[in-house]
């Protein structure tokens with residue numbers, strides 16, 4: 609049976625999903641080897657889980673995010689987080705060192721409608737993650753390597769550090 613791939617977004621700018629959309633040629637090469645079941649940036653057609661491989665972009669910033677990521681995990685055989693938001697909390701994690709209620713009062717005309725957690729946290733703080741692909745945005749070649757490796761049942765050949773070493 610053709611393995612299924614799903615892509616989900618939490619709090620993020622969509623840049624890492626755009627990296628995936630930019631992999632058109634590589635994804636075409638994978639066509640027939642993988643069925644894209646859920647990827648709202650690319651298609652409105654959505655198939656329910658379970659998914660063989662799920663990519664998650666974005667951090668957890670609301671209670672609804674936390675609930676959603678648990679449901680995504682439950683529907684996914686393998687779960688890979690992509691990008692700095694999903695692997696480390698992203699730029700939105702600056703709130704972790706500030707008073708979120710003060711921000712809410714200053715920024716929004718009706719702060720009572722803004723439902724947010726005091727922190728932005730990586731997906732791995734909430735559920736088990738099989739692999740974290742770092743970067744902001746992620747690297748296209750590394751992303752294809754991760755997808756290909758998981759579909760082949762092998763470990764991705766991608767550096768596991770987030771800074772460049774000579």
Ligand code: SF4
Pocket residue numbers: 620621622623624625665666690691692693694698699743744745746
């Ligand atoms: Fe956007 Fe960077 Fe977050 Fe990716 S890691 S979603 S590019 S802010």
